[in-house]
Amino acid sequence: MAVLLGLAVLVGGCGTAPDDGPTVVVPGRPGEQAQVLSGSEAAERRSPVPVSPADVEFVEAMIPHHRQALEMAGLAAERATSPQVRGLAARIDAVQGPEIAVMEAWLARQELFTGHHGGMDVLHAGMLTPAQFDELAAARGPAFDRLFVAFMTAHHEGAIAMAGEVAVAGTDITVGEIAQDVVVTQTAEIDRMRGLAT
Numbered sequence: 001m002a003v004l005l006g007l008a009v010l011v012g013g014c015g016t017a018p019d020d021g022p023t024v025v026v027p028g029r030p031g032e033q034a035q036v037l038s039g040s041e042a043a044e045r046r047s048p049v050p051v052s053p054a055d056v057e058f059v060e061a062m063i064p065h066h067r068q069a070l071e072m073a074g075l076a077a078e079r080a081t082s083p084q085v086r087g088l089a090a091r092i093d094a095v096q097g098p099e100i101a102v103m104e105a106w107l108a109r110q111e112l113f114t115g116h117h118g119g120m121d122v123l124h125a126g127m128l129t130p131a132q133f134d135e136l137a138a139a140r141g142p143a144f145d146r147l148f149v150a151f152m153t154a155h156h157e158g159a160i161a162m163a164g165e166v167a168v169a170g171t172d173i174t175v176g177e178i179a180q181d182v183v184v185t186q187t188a189e190i191d192r193m194r195g196l197a198t
Contacts, residue, residue, distance in 0.1 A: 054169035126158015
C-alpha cells in the first residue's frame with residue numbers, strides 16, 4: 001500500500017503541464033508509427049460529419065413555418081378571448097422565437113444563411129394558406145379561439161411530421177436536437193389544444 005501511495009505522489013508531482021484529458025492513439029499510415037494525441041488535439045483533427053441536404057432543407061423550411069406560428073400567436077394576443085388560448089399563444093411566441101434565432105445561427109455557421117427561406121409563398125406542412133390566414137385575422141372572440149386552435153393544431157402536426165423526416169435522414173447533431181425539441185414541445189401543445197377544443 002505504501003508503495004502504491006508513493007507512486008501516486010510521484011506521478012502526481014511529475015510535470016506541471018495542464019491536464020488535457022485522455023490521450024488518443026491515432027494509427028499511422030503504412031510504415032509509420034502510431035501517434036499519441038491529447039483529447040483536444042484529436043478533436044482538432046477529427047473530420048466533421050458532413051451536413052446532409054435533409055438538415056438544410058429542414059432548417060430552411062422550419063424557419064418560415066415558425067414565423068407563421070409567431071404571426072398567428074400575435075393575432076391571438078389581440079383577438080382571443082380565452083385566457084387559455086392567450087396563454088398558449090404566449091408560450092408559442094416564447095419558444096419559437098428563440099428557435100428561429102438558433103436555426104438562423106446554424107445556417108450562418110454552415111455559410112448558408114441568406115435571410116431568405118422561401119417566404120410565406122412556399123407553404124410547408126401544416127402552414128396556413130393566405131385565405132386561411134385572412135380568415136383567422138378577420139375572426140374575433142370565441143370564433144377566433146376555435147379557428148386558432150384548429151389551425152395551430154394542424155400547423156403543429158405539420159412541424160412534427162417535418163421533424164420526423166429529418167430525424168431519419170439528417171446527420172447534424174444540432175438539427176437533430178432542434179427536431180427533437182419540436183416534437184416534444186409541439187406534441188404537448190397539441191394535447192393542450194385538444195383539451196381546449198372539447
